[in-house]
Amino acid sequence: MNTKYTIAAVVIIVLIVSAAFIIYYQAQAPDEGLEALQNLVDDDNYTTSLTAYPEKIISVAPSCTEILFAIDAGDKVVAVTDYCDYPYDFSAWVAAGNMTSVGDFTTPNMEVITALDPDLILASGGVQDDIVSTLRDRGYKVLVLDPTSVSGILYNIELVGNATGNRDEATALINNLTSRIDAVSETVANAAKPRVYYEVYYELTSSWTIGSLAWQNELIEKAGGTNIFNDQxxxxxxxxVEALIDRNPDVIVLPASGMGTGQLESLDAVKARPGWDTTNAVQDDRLHQIDSNIIERSGPRVADAIEQLAEFFHPELF
Structure with a gap:
């Protein structure tokens, strides 16, 4: 046999065998996307695994809805609660027949959820614990997003990105939020830290604020302030109320809506509360309202909250 043809035949055989090996090992290698769907650990420390990317997602918490749309997974959302109002007016979508409502945040309509037969449900913790248990008992895949820190919020964004197949979008969002938060922290690093009171609810005889375990406490710290009740x-x-007066905050932050709405008629009304006129915050007119949704929803607007707080605490730097 001609040596030239022998070499050519050997080369062809080698190429065929190599191609066969490549095809075989590619078939054996796990799909990177499907691999990300395995062992999804949520804030309940509950592990969920999916066999495919979800095509129908229900969000039963506004913070979850915001994350889904922030990572461009909104096209997979088939239902939200009546309280989901960002980044769109979903009530208008529902009225137009382009979205379904599951109703109330604390008691979503199970019949609606069942009829939609979702591939994945996103929920928050706390008051939704019983709902989550019921949904899981019925066989639904549920991820609970109930972070206690800024890093926890970023983890949830990554988690939802993995679950939906929007990993690149989630990574880009995380990088953007991290960069913005770091920029604020660097700007206020050497500034004096004002003592801050954050109001959750107010009545003359019984009022509520945040302690050190609330993730809003971390927002205050990253914005260059100190929560006056961080020892709790x-x-x-x-x-x-006497405790607040004794701790004498330099800055008072009040949600513009939320649990305390009925008591917060105006900043002047706050200044007129018994004994509050002795605080530095009132005397220096450093009372600020903030959109409760950006500071109470543990979602992608966390950087907005930190930036606004930093402007309240250190207006000379921003």
Whole structure:
């Protein structure tokens, strides 16, 4: 046989065998996307695994809805609660027939959920614990997003990105938020830290604020302030008004809506509360309202909250 043809035949055989090996090992290698769907650990420390990317997602918490749309997974959302109002007016979508409502945040309509037969449900913790248990008992895949820190919020964004197949979008969002938060922290690093009171609910005889375990406490710290009740190792802390007066905050932050809405008629009304006129915050006119949704929803607007707080605490730097 001609040596030239022998060499050519050997080369062809080698190429065929190599191609066969490549095809075989590619078939054996796990799909990177499907691999990310395995062992999804949520804030309940509950592990969920999916066999495919979800095509129908229900969000039963506003913070979850915000994350889904922030990572461009909104096209997979088939239902939200009546309280989900960002980044769109979903009530208008529902009225137009382009979205379904599951109703109330605390008691979503199980019949609606069942009829939609979702591939994945996103929920928050706390008051939704019983709902989550019921949904899981019925066989639904549920991820609980109930972070207690900024890093926890970023983890949840990554988790939802993995679950939906929007990993690149989630990574880009995480990088953007991290960069913005770091920029604030660097700007205020050497500034004096004002003492801050953050209001959750107010009544003359019984009022609520945040302790050191609330993730809003971390927002205050990253914005260059100190929570006056950070010695209380609890998330939400009930205090007597005398305690606030004694701790004498330099800055008072009040949600523009939320639990305390009925008591917060105006900043002038806050200044007129018994004894509050003795605080530095009132005397220096350093009372600020903030959109409660950006500071109470543990979602992608966390950097907005930190930036606004930093402007309240250090207006000379921003």
């Amino acid at each position: 190792e609890i998330d939400y802390y009930q205090y007597q």
